[in-house]
Amino acid sequence: ASKRSSLLTKCVRDVLEFAKEDSNRVVFALKVGLAMLLVSLLILIRGPFDFFGTNILWSILTVGVMFEYTVGTTLYRGFNRAIGTLVAGIFAIFVIGLTIVGGPRGEPYVIAISIFLVGAATSFVKQWPSFVTYEYGFRVTLFTFCLIVISTYRLENPIRTAVERLYSISIGAAVAVGVNVLVFPAWAGEQLHDELVDGFYSVAESLEECGKSYFSGEGLDQTGVQCKMANEFPADLAHWKCRAMLNSSARMDSLEIWAKWEPPHGRFRHYYHTWSEYVKVAAVLRHCAYEVMALYGCLRSEIQAPSDLRITFQKEILEAVVDAAELLRSLAGDISNMKHSPQLDRLKRVHVSGDRLQRSLDLQFHLLLISQNSGPCPADTVPLAQPRWSYHEAMRKQNRRLFSWPSRGVDELEDDRGEGGPRMRAAESSASLSLATFALLLVEFVARLDHLVEAVDELAATAKFKQETSLI
Amino acid sequence: ASKRSSLLTKCVRDVLEFAKEDSNRVVFALKVGLAMLLVSLLILIRGPFDFFGTNILWSILTVGVMFEYTVGTTLYRGFNRAIGTLVAGIFAIFVIGLTIVGGPRGEPYVIAISIFLVGAATSFVKQWPSFVTYEYGFRVTLFTFCLIVISTYRLENPIRTAVERLYSISIGAAVAVGVNVLVFPAWAGEQLHDELVDGFYSVAESLEECGKSYFSGEGLDQTGVQCKMANEFPADLAHWKCRAMLNSSARMDSLEIWAKWEPPHGRFRHYYHTWSEYVKVAAVLRHCAYEVMALYGCLRSEIQAPSDLRITFQKEILEAVVDAAELLRSLAGDISNMKHSPQLDRLKRVHVSGDRLQRSLDLQFHLLLISQNSGPCPADTVPLAQPRWSYHEAMRKQNRRLFSWPSRGVDELEDDRGEGGPRMRAAESSASLSLATFALLLVEFVARLDHLVEAVDELAATAKFKQETSLI
Numbered sequence: 001a002s003k004r005s006s007l008l009t010k011c012v013r014d015v016l017e018f019a020k021e022d023s024n025r026v027v028f029a030l031k032v033g034l035a036m037l038l039v040s041l042l043i044l045i046r047g048p049f050d051f052f053g054t055n056i057l058w059s060i061l062t063v064g065v066m067f068e069y070t071v072g073t074t075l076y077r078g079f080n081r082a083i084g085t086l087v088a089g090i091f092a093i094f095v096i097g098l099t100i101v102g103g104p105r106g107e108p109y110v111i112a113i114s115i116f117l118v119g120a121a122t123s124f125v126k127q128w129p130s131f132v133t134y135e136y137g138f139r140v141t142l143f144t145f146c147l148i149v150i151s152t153y154r155l156e157n158p159i160r161t162a163v164e165r166l167y168s169i170s171i172g173a174a175v176a177v178g179v180n181v182l183v184f185p186a187w188a189g190e191q192l193h194d195e196l197v198d199g200f201y202s203v204a205e206s207l208e209e210c211g212k213s214y215f216s217g218e219g220l221d222q223t224g225v226q227c228k229m230a231n232e233f234p235a236d237l238a239h240w241k242c243r244a245m246l247n248s249s250a251r252m253d254s255l256e257i258w259a260k261w262e263p264p265h266g267r268f269r270h271y272y273h274t275w276s277e278y279v280k281v282a283a284v285l286r287h288c289a290y291e292v293m294a295l296y297g298c299l300r301s302e303i304q305a306p307s308d309l310r311i312t313f314q315k316e317i318l319e320a321v322v323d324a325a326e327l328l329r330s331l332a333g334d335i336s337n338m339k340h341s342p343q344l345d346r347l348k349r350v351h352v353s354g355d356r357l358q359r360s361l362d363l364q365f366h367l368l369l370i371s372q373n374s375g376p377c378p379a380d381t382v383p384l385a386q387p388r389w390s391y392h393e394a395m396r397k398q399n400r401r402l403f404s405w406p407s408r409g410v411d412e413l414e415d416d417r418g419e420g421g422p423r424m425r426a427a428e429s430s431a432s433l434s435l436a437t438f439a440l441l442l443v444e445f446v447a448r449l450d451h452l453v454e455a456v457d458e459l460a461a462t463a464k465f466k467q468e469t470s471l472i
Numbered sequence: 473a474s475k476r477s478s479l480l481t482k483c484v485r486d487v488l489e490f491a492k493e494d495s496n497r498v499v500f501a502l503k504v505g506l507a508m509l510l511v512s513l514l515i516l517i518r519g520p521f522d523f524f525g526t527n528i529l530w531s532i533l534t535v536g537v538m539f540e541y542t543v544g545t546t547l548y549r550g551f552n553r554a555i556g557t558l559v560a561g562i563f564a565i566f567v568i569g570l571t572i573v574g575g576p577r578g579e580p581y582v583i584a585i586s587i588f589l590v591g592a593a594t595s596f597v598k599q600w601p602s603f604v605t606y607e608y609g610f611r612v613t614l615f616t617f618c619l620i621v622i623s624t625y626r627l628e629n630p631i632r633t634a635v636e637r638l639y640s641i642s643i644g645a646a647v648a649v650g651v652n653v654l655v656f657p658a659w660a661g662e663q664l665h666d667e668l669v670d671g672f673y674s675v676a677e678s679l680e681e682c683g684k685s686y687f688s689g690e691g692l693d694q695t696g697v698q699c700k701m702a703n704e705f706p707a708d709l710a711h712w713k714c715r716a717m718l719n720s721s722a723r724m725d726s727l728e729i730w731a732k733w734e735p736p737h738g739r740f741r742h743y744y745h746t747w748s749e750y751v752k753v754a755a756v757l758r759h760c761a762y763e764v765m766a767l768y769g770c771l772r773s774e775i776q777a778p779s780d781l782r783i784t785f786q787k788e789i790l791e792a793v794v795d796a797a798e799l800l801r802s803l804a805g806d807i808s809n810m811k812h813s814p815q816l817d818r819l820k821r822v823h824v825s826g827d828r829l830q831r832s833l834d835l836q837f838h839l840l841l842i843s844q845n846s847g848p849c850p851a852d853t854v855p856l857a858q859p860r861w862s863y864h865e866a867m868r869k870q871n872r873r874l875f876s877w878p879s880r881g882v883d884e885l886e887d888d889r890g891e892g893g894p895r896m897r898a899a900e901s902s903a904s905l906s907l908a909t910f911a912l913l914l915v916e917f918v919a920r921l922d923h924l925v926e927a928v929d930e931l932a933a934t935a936k937f938k939q940e941t942s943l944i
Contacts (some may be wrong), residue, residue, distance in 0.1 A: 018600065025599050033592035036618055040587050043622050044580045054627065057619060064615025108516045115512045120505035127497050128490065143536025146508060147529060150515050155526065250722040294766035294913065301916045361905065433833065436905045437912045441766065444773045 027184045032067055035179040039063045039172055055164035062172025067180065072188035072258030074180045077136060078173050079261065084140030085169070091118060091141075092148040099153075111149050118145050133257055188258035189268050192278050193335070195252060199282060200332035202241035203289050204325040207445070209238040210295040211321035214438065215307075215314050239296055246289055252282050267338060274463040277455075281335075284448075284455040291445040298438045305435035312364060313439060316357040320442055323350040327449060331456050340460035341468040343453050354446035361439050499656045504539055507651040511535045511644055527636040534644025539652065544660035544730030546652045549608060550645050551733065556612030557641070561634075563590060563613075564620040571625075583621050590617050605729055660730035661740050664750050665807070667724060671754060672804030674713035675761050676797040679917070681710040682767040683793035686910065687779075687786050711768055718761055724754050739810060749931040753807075756920075756927040763917040770910045777907035784836060785911060788829040792914055795822040799921060803928050812932035813940040815925050826918035833911050 019026050039059050042048045049056060066081065068074045095114045099107045119142055125131055126138035152158040259275040268274075327346045334341055459465075491498050511531050514520045521528060538553065540546045567586045571579045591614055597603055598610035624630035731747040740746075799818045806813055931937075 019596075025596060028599070029592040029596035032595035032614070033588040033590075036591035036614065037584055037588040040584065040618060040622055043626055044584060049626060057622065060618045060622065061615055064611060064618070112509055112512060112516060116505040116509040118505075119508035120501040123504035124491075124497060124501035127500070139536060142504070142508065143533055146512060146532045146536070150512055150529065150532065154515055154521060246718065247721045249719045290762060290765040291769060293762040294769070297763060297766070297913075297916055301919060433908045433912055437909045440905055440909045441769075444769055447773060 024184075024186055028069055028186065031179055031183050034183065035063050035067055035175055036060070038179065039175045042171065052164055052168060055161065056168045056171075058165050058168035059172030059175070062169045063176045066173060066176040070186045070188040070191065070258055070262075071181055072255075072260070072262040074177055075261040076258055078177055080134060080137035081140050081169075081173065084137040085144050085166070088141045088144035088148060091145050092152075095149055096152055107153065111153055114149065115146055118142060185265075187262055187265065187268070188255050189262050189275060192252065192255040192259050192275060193268075195248065195255070196278050196282055196285075197332050197336045198241075199245045199248070199285050200328050200335070202238065202245050203285060203292060204328035204332070205238040206242035206289075206292050207295070207321055207328070208325050210292065210299055211318055213299055214317070215310060242289055242292055246286055246293070249282070249286065252279055274459070277459040277462045281452075281455045281459050284452050288445060288448045288452055291441055291448065294441050295438060295445075298434060298441065301434065305431050305438075309432050309435055313357065313360065313435065316353065316360050317439060317442060320350070320353040320357045320446060323353045324442075324446055324449060327453075331452065334465070335456065335459070338463070338465050339468045340457070340465040343456075347449065347453055350446055350449060354443050357439055358443050361436060496656075496658055500541055500658065503651055503655050506655065507535050507539055507647055508532070510651065511647045514643065524636055524640060527633065528640050528643075530637050530640035531644030531647070534641045535648045538645060538648040542658045542660040542663065542730055542734075543653055544727075544732070544734040546649060547733040548730055550649055552606060552609035553612050553641075553645065556609040557616050557638070560613045560616035560620060563617050564624075567621055568624055579625065583625055586621065587618055590614060657737075659734055659737065659740070660727050661734050661747060664724065664727040664731050664747060665740075667720065667727065668750055668754055668757075669804050669808045670713075671717045671720070671757050672800050672807070674710065674717050675757060675764060676800035676804070677710040678714035678761075678764050679767070679793055679800070680797050682764065682771060683790055685771055686789070687782060714761055714764055714768075718758055718765070721754070721758065724751055746931070746935040749927075749934045753924075753927045753931050756924050760917060760920045760924055763913055763920065766913050767910065767917075770906060770913065773906065777903050777910075781904050781907055785829065785832065785907065788825065788832050789911060789914060792822070792825040792829050792918060795825045796914075796918055796921060799925075803924065806937070807928065807931070810935070810937050811940045812929070812937040815928075819921065819925055822918055822921060826915050829911055830915050833908060 042052075042059060043056055062081075066074060066077050068077060091114075095110065098114070099110045102110045122138045122142045126135050131138070148158075148162055151161055155161055256275045256279050259278075262268075323346070327343065327350050330341075330343060330346055334343075514524075514531060515528055534553075538546060538549050540549060563586075567582065570586070571582045574582045594610045594614045598607050603610070620630075620634055623633055627633055728747045728751045731750075734740075795818070799815065799822050802813075802815060802818055806815075
């Protein structure tokens with residue numbers, strides 16, 4: 001019994017935790033309860049029930065089907081429902097006209113054929129790419145049309161029934177929209193806004209994680225222990241977030257559609273065609289995040305630069321990482337606070353550290369390529385004689401290779417394989433090239449930041465963010 | 473008038489084109505029409521209508537709401553609807569019991585409170601991560617509960633109404649499922665299967681596109697003309713497909729959920745827990761595709777290796793690309809034909825070409841780093857004297873830098889900037905490092921193929937693909 005009660009306590013604690021994590025969940029639940037209560041009062045209280053009759057039950061169904069988490073989604077569903085019903089009504093009037101022409105004997109045939117045709121037509125058209133988002137509307141059109149046409153055939157008082165139902169559905173829709181908009185509204189636009197800001201933070205965090213892990217030697221301990229997917233690195237929270245960001249495009253597209261249905265409100269009152277800008281910025285951000293994924297790839301590839309080589313560029317790499325992350329955070333802060341501060345200084349600083357990294361990479365790379373032949377040794381004690389030898393050696397091979405291009409080149413090189421020497425050296429050389437790759441991917445990331453800043457500028461202009469002059 | 477008729481012709485042609493592109497679209501449309509027709513016959517024909525009464529209209533609503541493109545989706549919605557209705561019925565019986573205890577005066581209050589509580593509870597619970605997929609079921613529970621409770625309060629014959637509606641809904645569900653399963657069924661599992669195979673082909677194609685563009689000089693013409701997003705390269709169809717594959721994770725997850733609802737059928741008759749393996753393989757494939765995106769990044773970055781340097785590795789790079797693409801295509805073919813042929817030979821060949829690339833990269837890199845100082849000239853006429861000089865020069869700078877580490881290093885290097893020389897050289901050196909990055913990303917891609925082959929092996933084992941011994 002105590003075991004069961006402890007399980008219960010755990011459950012309750014989990015639920016409370018879940019509610020506390022995001023209080024909007026509780027608010028949403030209470031809103032649904034409220035909307036349902038309001039609409040059922042119409043029936044529980046004598047007056048409205050006597051007026052509408054049993055058809056008022058349709059208002060309950062409407063609230064149940066229409067009530068969604070955000071204002072935009074509810075309005076979007078409501079719009080689909082309204083237009084769908086309207087179109088269905090027009091079709092139905094047309095078909096009813098036909099049945100009158102056809103006479104009472106032909107009526108069921110006309111109805112059956114029309115139902116088949118409308119069913120096939122709406123289902124075909126809703127697959128058309130530009131209509132896919134209105135799928136729900138086509139569905140409503142179809143079943144409403146069938147209900148109306150069938151009702152006129154079988155019910156005694158079809159017109160009255162149709163009008164009563166229309167009333168009921170309108171009342172249900174009004175209650176759903178009213179409660180959703182007036183009681184602690186949850187806006188899809190707000191969610192899109194927050195998701196974009198979170199995306200910036202995730203990328204910044206992932207970038208810093210990459211930089212830190214590259215020098216903490218974590219990657220090195222696992223050399224050769226590659227992982228199939230990120231699944232096996234549960235510790236890398238930032239990596240997960242970055243992946244989630246990359247996979248969020250479908251969700252953001254839906255949020256954009258819903259946000260467009262929302263009226264201007266609160267801090268988003270200047271927004272009209274702005275939501276598509278959010279999606280564009282997200283696409284550019286995703287474009288940057290692909291480079292971060294490649295950095296993670298470097299971090300976990302089998303070819304790993306030894307840590308004493310890495311250290312040579314530690315300062316430059318970390319500087320670039322920190323500056324880039326700072327720029328990302330500053331952009332995120334700007335979007336979050338809906339202000340537009342000039343990022344030119346920060347961008348310039350990022351570029352300076354990117355350039356510095358690139359330059360020192362270029363100048364030191366001869367040394368790197370050569371030093372590894374002397375085995376892992378601290379960079380500042382590289383003997384100068386040995387590199388010279390391997391340089392000549394490499395040149396000799398190189399020339400041999402060049403003059404036999406292309407027929408024998410590779411094969412001749414492969415002859416060396418048995419000796420053991422070149423093969424080893426090859427692996428070591430790639431190891432330091434992997435460092436160059438890490439650095440160059442970072443440089444490429446920095447280059448893409450230009451486009452990100454540009455996209456944010458465009459967003460700021462479209463959304464009329466508060467202009468802020470530089471404080472520096 | 474002729475203008476209008478030509479517009480009409482265009483429309484008709486577009487629609488026919490759309491239908492021809494995927495004949496399943498037409499099949500689906502006709503199926504919906506058929507299901508609707510069947511269910512409306514129940515009402516148009518005297519017999520069943522007299523038996524069920526007006527409540528039979530609910531069967532139309534049910535078909536309209538439940539009919540989905542694939543069998544899995546329809547069954548999944550049907551299951552949600554059935555369980556939702558059942559749970560709602562249990563709740564309702566409980567509440568009706570309470571109203572009897574509470575007496576006639578308390579009845580409306582008990583009902584109102586219960587509606588509020590059930591509304592809030594279902595809406596809260598459906599946000600719990602593991603219940604999110606059953607959102608529709610919770611929705612059905614809520615409005616069915618309200619309909620039943622309200623009906624018992626207001627209608628004369630609540631039990632009969634409830635039973636009739638249940639019948640009607642069951643009939644509607646049976647028609648929807650029957651037509652969907654028996655008439656040219658579209659399987660979500662089949663779609664998942666095809667989508668995975670397509671994913672393999674897209675990655676293979678993108679990889680080849682990268683390889684080809686890297687040597688066709690396309691990238692070079694656009695040096696410096698970076699693009700914000702892929703949007704601006706409409707010609708790269710493969711790139712688009714690869715991106716679409718990367719963004720498809722949400723869709724594949726849904727397909728997996730639906731596919732799990734489908735009974736074993738046709739060539740998928742051995743499938744039970746296999747669909748999650750498909751999603752896993754897709755995740756590993758996406759992991760590979762991130763490297764391809766990084767290759768595209770290289771192709772379009774501002775730092776570009778001159779084409780005469782690129783040509784040095786052309787053979788090795790293209791070999792690796794072709795071998796890797798062949799392996800991908802062969803895996804795709806295996807999955808598509810549901811057979812399992814040993815890929816060891818192909819994998820070995822890919823690794824050999826990967827190794828060869830890596831090795832020749834190592835051996836030639838000295839030359840590359842140095843040759844660029846003599847400006848763009850054919851690789852086979854590199855003067856040997858000049859490289860020597862720049863090598864020493866670089867070493868001198870390098871040493872100076874090393875001994876002043878870390879305090880003055882970078883600043884001193886920056887002093888060189890004014891001279892123009894080193895800065896230029898730096899950029900050129902990165903240019904050839906960018907070639908190394910391209911090659912190493914390719915090597916990393918090759919390394920990840922191991923995991924892909926492994927994942928496909930696992931899939932083959934779980935799904936009991938036909939074993940095929942090597943034909944070679």
